[in-house]
Amino acid sequence: MTPTQTTVQNPTAVSNLTPVQTTVQNPAAVSNLTPVQTIVQNPAAVSNLTPTQTTVQNPATVSGLTTTQTTVQNSTAVSGLPVQTIIPIVQNPTEVSNVTPTQTTVQNSTIVPATVSTESPPTVSIGQMPAVPAAEAPNLATIPTRELATPIAPSQPLTTNPLFSPNSQQQNEISSSLQQGNSPAPPPIEVSALPPNFGTMIFPAEERFTSEFVNYLNLPPTRTIVTIEETQNTLRTVAQSTGVKPAIVYIRFVPKGSPIDRADSSSSILRVEQQIPASEELELVVITPEGAPLRARIPQTDRAVVMSAVQRFRNELTNPVKRHTHSYLPLAQQLYRWMVEPIEIELQARGIQNLSFISDAWLRSIPMAALHDGKGFLVERYSVGSMPSLSLTDTTAANFKNTQVLAMGASEFADMSPLPAVKIEVPAIAPQEWPGKSFLNEDFTLANLKAQRQGQAFGMIHLATHADFRSGSPSQSFIQLWDTKLRLDQLRQMGWHSPQVELLVLSACRTAVGDREAELGFGGLAVQAGVKSAVATLWYISDEGSLGLMAEFYAQLRTAPIKAEALRQAQLALLRQEVRIEGGMLRTSSRSLPLPPELANTDIQNFSHPYYWSAFRMIGNPW
Template identity: 30%
Template sequence: METLNNKLDLCERGNYSQVLQPLLAQYSATSVQADKVRLAAAIAASYIQMQQTALAEPYLRFAYEHADTAVDKAAHAIALGNWQQSRGNADAARASYDVAITLAGSDAGIAISSGLNRLKLDGGKLSATARISSLNAYWQRLPAVSKPQARIRFAINLGAQAKAIGPAGHALAYQAFDYARQLAQAGQESRLLLEALDQLAQMYEDAHRQDDALALSDQAMLVAQTMQAHDFLIAVEWRRGRILRQRGQTDMAIAAYQRALDHIEAIRTDIPVEYQDGKSSFRETLEPVYLGLADMLLQGADQLNAANKEQQLRRARNVLELIKQTELQDYLGDRCAVESARANRRSSTLAPGTAIIYPVILPSRMELLLETAGGMQHRSIAVSADSLRAEVIEFGSNIRDNLSFKPQAKRLYDMLLAPLDSLLQQKKIETLVIIPDGALRLLPFAALHDGQRFAIEKYAIAIVPALTLTNTAAREQQGTNLKTLLAGMSEPGAVVDKLPAVMVEQLLAAGPQSATATVATSATTGRQLSRGSFTRSMRSLPAGKSGADSNAAMSVTDKPAAEKLLRHQQLQQMLSLNGVDEEIRMLEKLAPGQTLLNAGFTVSAFAGKIKTGDYQIVHIASHGVFGGTADNSFLMAHDDLITMNGLQQLLRAGEKNSRGLELLTLSACETAEGDDRAPLGLSGAALKAHAKSALGSLWPVSDDAASALMAQFYRNLSSPANSKVQALQKAQLELLKNDNYSHPFYWAPFIMVGSWL
């Protein structure tokens, strides 16, 4: 039992990933029912904290159903209710809390726990006065709770709810947190004491009582020295850094921010990818720490001598790299893929003629960090984050809708590239590697304009999610030695019956006649640009937000067979991609390898080819969507959907027989418009596939232009003299020189992600 208790204690202290596998092993091995119940509860808590919430349910239900006593059963009912509440099932959560109250009888702890959780669930429907009245009633009952540890937890919960009400609840919040602090101190409950001190310190900071906030932070630091409490120390050091920065003590503030960042790195694998309310843990709690440190480092760089300035800029660059890594972890919901890419990265010295640009978007300014073979420099641009985002969104929209875009192209060029022009010319830069930030991920950099030329006429432009995740070693194979697997779908098959329900509803919303009319005017049945004059066929899914819910499959089981057949045929017609046949035929002549087309492009056939490890390029010409997360991103094979995780499994299956995937091309995928996380999907796909580079597009592309560009790209790639990004640049310039495709709508959305070599 000592071993079991030690494991449960690790769970109590928040070390979930460390203890999960031993807990699972012991759960399978034990035959003692009481131990199994305790283990099940701990396993469920671990899964919930690690945001694998679906895996928690069977263990929660087992603990609830097999608890020995009514009070234990009630406690597990509360845990189940909390899980249901986190999953958005409010009615089930209420029912679980009510069961807990019924089972517990007069037990004060269960009554308060159930009541506080139910109040959190329904508090938004009550007035502030009613919520405070309810909280005061629970406050009065706290002394009746027999276990001091439970009393402390309830006091912290109660204080947090009172604080959330606003000023009317602050007096009760102070009282509850201070009570929790005193009780935790007396009982030597270190972690709970840290939590109470943190809550009190935050209230003092919010009330601009900085000395009190710092004093409580000092107390928390003393407590934390005796234990592993990285999670609390993140908040403590970050708060200290904020206050010191406000007081103008920049060096001390930087040191505090750095310590906060070090604590983050120490427990990176244990921090939940998303909170239970759906907010990103990165966006809410981690990004401000990273960005605050980078901000101060960049802001103070100009006050240093040349050697120290270079060192500080590199330090800022390293912090930015951590931001980029965490963003991808957050998007993918998968730390393993990112950590694997970081571990397997091979790099080469930055070549002359190549420059790396890190734009850093801050609330009231943008920093441009430039790295070349000769060192690092930076420029600061006065622009608000909101106005920059609006400019980027409107610029892309105007290009897609064939509206005036040149003024915005010039303004954005002046912000992003003009401040660096003289340096780029001095260094004879030909290749720009851009690590975009926020809304800049949606920006077609190739279409920026200096007043005389587009950026693509001056530079080959690559997009990189993070240098530390990019294999920048030179290509081992060149030209025709790169064997290619071509997979294309011009005529969808059974996959149309596997589409997300939301997408199907959007596709069919216009009705069969409207859909038929669309097909008659567009070979790909893509949407025509609403305000513009482009009439060429589009490689787009007719529904603009088609990636809204890729987890919900279409349910047609209750529909008559004739109706299901009609829907199937309509969807097949709407999602046909006639230009894919021509594209595949052209590429067969340029890229030696194998072809899977239409009925031949099944998931199993694709997997079979990949497993051989024979291919260095995988080219997929089929519909696909990159949404706001990896969960609502997918590709379409002829018979089924290929999710991001599915793509990872398929492409990695052949790794042991392969020298690695040089390039993953997705020639008909689209990115959710206006969502600055969505372009991370292309980076994520490359990462999960262990591909050095990926080629895709920022918006639905013209069928004819895509086919022409892809053919030219592979011709260019066959020459050892061309890097991948140079091959793309030259293909884009060919379209620019063609009167039919000279508008940036046709060539600007194509981006090379990852290795540019």
């Protein structure tokens, strides 16, 4: 084997290749091709190769290729094709032979790697993938998870979580979903560095998102919008003080084909379209402590297409009928390809460990931790959080030394479902795990919440109760206390900004899916409450699952370098079944807690499905 930058996946045998820029995926047999720049991935046997950047995925046999950039999908047999022929949608051929086409792609693998190119000025070259040694072909439906390291090098070995070994029916289900969801390979994704003069300018997404939250939450309009240079300075300070390298990732829709952003010489502010144009595509902008900020445009990502994928992804995660399936996986991988894959090589090269997403409307309720690259979940590689905007976030370092927790909650409600595990959760946090006070049910009143906070400067406030982020004005969203609803527009009056509350935790809330105003309320929770950070859930999860994650989170918070890492470790503990139900007890990584009688006969044994752990979101300052 004499390959150059070649990846080989899942063929039974691949031999005698001299390929040129060809992608071949999932045929039963592909023969007589001679492609160049092909990636051949995970064969049982790979021999006599002399390829350069070649992609051949999941064929039973691939041999003797003579093709150049051709699209062949879904045919039983395709032969005798002329040069520069595009066959629009032909997938899963049983046999493809005697082909001499140009621009050909044969598709249908678990993941179609994004082709990444660069442009000036200045150019960041991330298009060259390292060679991947031959490996045993993985089961299509198996969901592997990573052994962690921070950061992870691209070539670091990964391991498989034995929990995720679906039966044949589940394998067929995932295979069918992947086949139905595939489309012809999109154009290459261009990743380029922003021009140097952007550093002193205000990035338009930062300005626009700040304005959206200020208007919705009725915040004082006198807000200083940070520049890209100031953003990098903040990230450098965080890296130096915590030892964790963070990155800000903006995800927004931009008019298709529009230039990078235009600078207005009169105000030095980059302008962006405010209306929703007829044709859009996703744009990622990444800012790291060091190195030029990066921009990537993602082809074929119209708003309607992306929003549909987001909606279906959440539906698959939260559907109770599918709690023991992996039906979410195709969509988790598709969203990953759009929102992470184009920038991941640079994230790894720069040693990034923490990602804070600042997202456009209708993208703020995506459970980013559950995005999947075919090898593992995003949370296995990075701690993840969201910000309304950096300009609205208090980025000063957290200090939990001598911090006490005010933990309050309700297990019974007049017109809402009971939360019996709250009776265990609240005292398990304070005073058992952290010093502080706890109050339940009749003592969980608005008057007592105010009185306790005024009498003692609790640095953390934990509220184990229902909360709802709804469409409409902030007054429509609320946190349910024992005696009343604490509305979102009332949070500022609680005085949690003086003295400063470091962390507010809501362990049982939900956000309306696909609703811009509900997302603004959820995403603006920390700034509206006057706290540095908040942890809340995107949807209601099981009472047992919330108890397990919260118990683990507060234990991890004692030693984690940043708050987002504590949440990440708690999520991983659920994923890996380190937190589970066993013998009528909730087992965490460090202790066991009794379940209340109401949950003694629960049929839930583990919380490894992302429904249980990916709903939890770090909002605001993740450090």
